[in-house]
Amino acid sequence: MSDQAILCTFRVDHLFFGIEVSHVQEVLRPQQMTLVPLAPTVVHGLMNLRGQIVTALDMRKQLKLPPQEGDRQPMNVLVRMGDGLVSLLVDEIGDVIEVSRDQFEPAPETLPEVIRTAVHGVYKLPGRLLLLLDTKTLTVQEGSSNPVAWAG
């Protein structure tokens, strides 16, 4: 395990998140979405990615944050998960950055559970904190979120 990790970063509301680049297939501009009635609230809709149908998850809803103000359309971060591809809808895409392990710390216990269970931990970057997203919490079986100190 290397001491360095390369993360793809994005912003949801005031939170900065990172995902291991190896999990990210691509990022896309706002896409046309088909709404899915009766779906769990976190599901925003379905999109057509070159013939493949991808479920888009609304990160704001996932994190119980209010909807984005104004009429800015969310960006798509396409993440490979165990059983396929999902798109995370985020406010803004950030840079791809390199972080080192000694900047990492597990999330403080005082964080609200909805955030704490969604992340592996925090990178203390100069001037801001970067949350390392745990993609496992985005799969259907919610619950068993074992925060791992370092996402290999």
Place this chain on the structure above:
Amino acid sequence: MMDGFDEVIKEFLVESYESLDQLDRDLIELEDAPDDRDRLASIFRTVHTIKGTSGFLALPKLERVAHVGENLLVPLRDGELTLEHDMADGLLGMVDAIREILGHLENDGGEGEGNYEPLVSKLEGLLYRSPAANLAPAIAQPEEEPSEEATAESTDDVETCEPEAVGESQGNETEDETAEPTETLGPIEPQAESAQQTEFEQQAGAEQPTGDLPKSQPAAAAASGAQPESGSSDTGSSGRGDRSHSLADSTIRIDVSVLDKLMNLVGELVLSRNQIMQFSHSVEDPTIAAASQRLNLITTELQEGVMKTRMQPIRNAWSKLPRVVRDLASGCGKNVQVQMEGADTELDKTILEAIKDPLTHIVRNSVDHGIESSEDRVLAGKPAAGTLWLRAFHESGQVNIEIADDGRGIDLDRVRHKAIEKGLVTAEQAAGMNDRELTALILLPGFSTAAKVTNVSGRGVGMDVVKTNIEKIGGTIDIHSTPGKGTTLRIKIPLTLAIVPALVVKSGQERYAIPQVSLLELVRLDAERAEREIEILYGTPVYRLRGNLLPLLYLDEQLKLREPSERTLDPDDAVNIVVLQAEDRQFGLIVDGITDTQEIVVKPLGSHLKAIPTFAGATIMGDGSVSLILDVNGLAQQGGVLSEHHGRMLEDSSRPADQSGDNRSWLVVDPGDQTQAAVPLEAVARLEEFAADAIERVDQQYVVQYRGEIMPLVDLQGRPVGHMDDEEDKRTQVVVYHEQETSVGIVVGRIVDIVEESVEIDAAHPERTVITGRVTRIVDPAAIVRSSGVLPPGPAAA
């Protein structure tokens, strides 16, 4: 072993399996027409080829079995013997034995441990019984030597195993109680060779190469075996020869996965075509119009072509049925003829595979329950032999399969009683049901009218599984029965699963696709008629469609896009009703608009959406947007059009218990050890039944997958179930107990009844009481589950 040799064995297996299926069919048909010499000759050739090849491949057991079979076939073919029932039995037994050995060969490379000597003696016994056998040695003996030599010269393998086989059989023969002296074996053995030889010599004078070729070139055995004959004057065999020759040259075997890949690609192409077609309409450029038109044609043709590669005649699924019927009928002392129509009807290989088991089950049901015994039939004024018809035909883009019998039909009174007895419906509900609804009851889980359990059917398993399997591939099943006249089951299945025609409708902002399989008709009412003709019954809209009440569902309400309270009739808008068929019910779906019909490519939904029963999948429309595909049955279920029969048993019987103070409801079970046990019904979350193949094992513990979790099974003593009867058809009845958000299944043996009784419990022995007049052990699921230790430790719910 060398790769080349493996290849040879593989070829041999493939060829042999094919010929075995043919053998089964031929033998059955031969029973009806025992004098069909052409067929006999073909059977003989097949067995001979297998025997020859097995000799070459040094498979002594196989060779031995095929050899005695061949011996019996010679006098049959030559007309010296007539095929009788027991001979057909013996020969079919031989086919089974060969299949078994081939199975071993395929799986572990050996011939297996099976002992086929009883079969061999039986076949030999049949031969000795015949008068021809007495003649045989006289003719055969002089030719014995040359024929033996000819065989031996061609391959060394034969030389080594031929004497071995003889030796084995002699040993067996001495043990055998037959009066025949051992010496007879010598002459009988070469009789096959020589008799066959003489016949071929008379016919074409070309037998020598025919006899030898299969041994030296097994891979090409079938084709080459026939080749030398093609020049002969025997038209029957030369016709066959030509066919098999050209067939071998013009066909190749392809891995199904390659075809699957092609099919997927064609699906993508269809989507792209749809997009381009849509685009070309918006541009007025004749070049693009022409090009897209051409693309359209080619895509359609390619789609058809690729689909055709996956198409197989339904004969492949039917071929085993005559044998099943024959075995079954003779087992029940019945006489049943099978008639097939439309065996050439083609359908997709995946679908074909999926309907094989349901078809077998239906056929078994028909023979076991439907067709009466010969005596009963004669008494009823019908021919002694029952008839089972298998029909297949194409109709409006679907394949129809009918399984009909001329048996006693379905006894609706018995169905009604049984359903009430089993708690599937209440007596009031049953009284209000029409014949069609009653007939449909037999498709419910846990239903079986067989008065006694036969080894064939009547274990409470069956038609519901058939129905589930048919529905899994998008098909429907329909039963028509006339008492005393017979029963017809009609299965409608789509030609293919990947690309289906669908109706595209609008609701709110989105479009939805409805597979046309479920579509019956479209009704459009202008605003004025809609207001008059859509009637509201206690908040529920209904429409009179040609005199029948059609329940209506609003799609937007079902999708929770709009509250029923907001329902208004726009005086300017017409109402579109899509009349759909869900299982045995019809209902009308009111949509905002109907766009068009389109071929759609079904794509699965992601894991977040799989659990929604209303959607069957998604597809990509011509403009590139995604549309959801409605699952008509799921929609009907959710809208309450289909009431869930299953599970009502518990609801109905537990309700009075809540109100009646002292009285408690008990689930009385028979653990199978001559005792009776009872579970308080309020402790039961659900009753479930699991097929044997649903029960899996982890370590020493049996578990089932149940509603997305792994449910451990414990027995009534609270021990984890570590042993199951592995009877194939057995269904395990399980009481589901729920605690701490975990389900545990308690295997209860057989569920006897649900009774409501006020029982007195002796404080000294709280574990036993008297229920229904029998001493009964009281089972406390909570205690069982706790003592079993399958739940995680923690505070147990009271």
